[in-house]
Structures are given as structure tokens and as C-alpha cells.
């Protein structure tokens with residue numbers, strides 16, 4: 001064994017502060033092959049008072065850049081809120 005395989009080992013989700021929680025775990029992300037894979041255990045970040053413009057399965061953001069939220073705790077897709085830390 002060469003350590004944990006990120007493709008089969010679910011990630012450890014960090015504890016979230018008040019006003020934030022984990023949503024569902026999508027089966028895939030977007031429509032392009034390059035970014036469609038979702039690592040096991042990745043969830044959508046749900047923030048009080050904020051809604052994402054897209055669902056992960058139909059998210060048009062395939063840049064993979066994302067945006068840090070919660071003071072750098074979680075890196076999410078700005079299109080759908082999927083955790084990509």
C-alpha cells in the first residue's frame with residue numbers, strides 16, 4: 001500500500017462554523033470530462049443567506065479555480081458551492 005488513494009478514500013470534512021453546513025454529495029460535477037469527477041466525500045457547502053446559481057451536475061464552471069470561504073477553511077466552486085478544497 002502506498003498510503004491513502006484520494007480516488008477511493010473519502011475526505012475528512014472539516015467542522016463548520018455557525019451559519020454553514022454540508023449539503024448533499026453530488027455524483028459528478030459539470031459537463032466536461034476534465035472536471036466532472038467528484039472525489040468521494042465531497043459535499044456542497046451550504047451557507048445561510050447564500051444560494052449557488054447552479055447544481056453541481058449542471059454547473060458550467062469548469063475552470064476549477066474556486067473561491068475560499070469561511071476565512072480560508074473551504075475552497076468551493078463559485079458556480080455550485082461544491083467543496084474542492
Ligand SMILES: [Zn+2]
Pocket residue numbers: 029030056059060061077078079080081082
Ligand atoms: Zn461547480
